[in-house]
Amino acid sequence: MLPTSRPSRILLAPRLLILVALVWAFVWVSGFPRTYDDEELPPGHPLLQNKPVATVVPHPVEAEQVVVAIKTTATDALSKIPPMLLLTHQSNHEQLLILGDMQMHIGTFQVHDVLDRTDADLLAHSPDLERYRKQVQYASHHRDIPSLTEKNLQKEKEVRESMDKYKYLRMLERAWDFLPERLWYVFVDTDTFLVRSNLLNWLGQHDSGEEHFFRNPPDLDSNAPFALGGSTFVLSVGAMRLLFTEREGVVSAWEERISKFSSGYDVLKSALSSELNLEGNHTWPGISGFNPHTVPYGPDVWCEPVIALEGVSAGLQSDIWRLQRDREEYQHRMDPLTFMDLWQRFIQPEGMTNARDDWDNLCSSPDNARWNILFEEAEQKLHGAEHMRHMDRDEEGRAKSGEKSWEACRKSCNGHEHCVQWSYSSTLEPNHNENGKTKCHLSRSFRLGGWLDPQEIKVNGENMQRKWASGWRRDRFEEFAKHQRCKGQQN
Structure with a gap:
């Protein structure tokens, strides 16, 4: 008689039950959320890529507490301001001022004539303000203002610099009049691109209640490169308050001396030094007169956050805006935009072999x-x-x-x-x-x-x-x- 196989079947049933239990347990455990401490993950691990970068900001700054004032001229406001407005988020429009040398409108935005408070005798007779007088004449006859632009680039530069001497202090005054007691006042040109997230983080490192004057370009004798054309500067509410609430008529008092200066920037530096004993702190490399094509890429700038670029054409401004949009909205990156990022987007794709x-x-x-x-x-x-x-x-x-x-x-x-x-x-x-x-x-x-x-x-x-x-x-x-x-x- 053949031996029965029943004992074998009895032993097999528990084994099957154990196997099923193990499989179920594995599936259940594999569904747990996987969490690690950052130290446990190797550099470049996918779980680290979208992790926000912790930045210590001792004096947090909200966007609505930062005034951005754009310096422009009547001859190029209509061509250069619209691209900047288009690339500025609507939430920042309330803190945006356009300061020029002729009253005009660009859509719903007003360009303020900062020279309209200048001494009448100066406006009528100063050789430095000849362009201003011509603009008034052209406007009264409905003539094309941009046609006043000199064909000789050097001559046009000299004409603008002559007017700028009288505009700088008036720009500060008008910014304080329109938007007083904001924490920070940032003054830029029409070819400036601001990386606002980096700007807010950088400003948050400083106490706005103290007198601060951050400036670009640096002095010619400094160790920082003098990026020609750079003119971005920043003033704290502490400095602005001291200048305009405790020194009544300070701008008018300075107008008598302005003709002796070579540029508006020199007027600004001298006035802040004399009135507030404020010499200014350099902002290189975060704020400079460079654009992505002219940045001197290397160890000095590579990991530095980009705060403001200058000499940026409208097309290049749009390209930088798209770079920011791609990083923040599509790649969900929270780390600061650095010069390395500019290199990767604008320079690396070039052949250059x-x-x-x-x-x-x-x-x-x-x-x-x-x-x-x-x-x-x-x-x-x-x-x-x-x-x-x-x-x-x-x-x-x-x-x-x-x-x-x-x-x-x-x-x-x-x-x-x-x-x-x-x-x-x-x-x-x-x-x-x-x-x-x-x-x-x-x-x-x-x-x-x-x-x-x-x-x-x-x-x-x-x-x-x-x-x-x-x-x-x-x-x-x-x-x-x-x-x-x-x-x-x-x-």
Whole structure:
């Protein structure tokens, strides 16, 4: 007789029950929410990517407590202000002021004439205010105001600077009149792009009740680059209150002295220094006169938050706005917008592997002097503090001459381990350092620059054509970028 299999079936049933229980338990546990301490996760883990960055803000600032005043002119208000308004969130419109040199409207927005309180005799006779008088005349005859713009760019610049001298203090006065007792007052130009989230975080590091004057550009003798055209400045309520509630008629009193100054910015600095003993704190690199194409990318700026950019065209303003929108709404990123982000969006997609004719990447620009690499034959012409500023470059070693041709200049850059770009001019051009005037210009900063047509110039009375060629060592800079990770970086 065959043995029965019943005992085996009896033993199998409990095993099946245990297996089912284990499977059910696994499914149940796997449904638990997975939480970890940040220290347990490796850098770059997906769970860290959308985590808000904790920022200590000792003096929190709400957007409605920050006045942004845009300085404009009657000749370009209608063309330059609308793009700024379009890219400014509606919630910030109540704190927005447009301050110019002629009363006008742009849709529902009013442009305020800050010169309408200027002394009548000055308005009627000052050579500095000739453009203002012409604007009044043109407006009364319904003539086209922008047609007053000089065709010669240098002459137009001088005309605007002459009027600006009388506008700066009046802008402060008008901002206080319209929106008094706000915590902060930010004054910008029509080509300025503000990253408001970074602006609020930065302002929150300072007590608005104290007298603060944050300014750009820095002085020419400072260690920060003088970004030509930069003019953004910030005043605290403490400074504004002291200027306008305790010093009645201060602006009118200063108007008699204004003609002696070279620019409105000089008037502002002198007035705040004399009246409030306020010299100002530099804002580099967060606030500068650079735009994404002219920023000197490198270790000095890489992880720094971008607060304000200048010299930004309407098209580029729109592109930066889209970058912010993509980060905040689509990628849900809460970390500050940094110069690294500008590099990744605006510079990295550029080829920049071959040399470009008729292109100036700003190696020899005055605002690039601190990154301009010195050559072996450069004389030790600078002394004192100025020489000390360049000692770090001596320690890095000097470059060999590249004067003979753009190919020789490129070779010189290739031979210097810190060189990431070069430019070559057909005529001798200044480097604003010990190099003096050269044709070859090397740099430790990485900048895109832009197209520059050949120019007819006079050199020692002789007509010559100045042309530029530029090139980059993108591979070197990419190697630098690859090894950088900013604090709070989410990607």
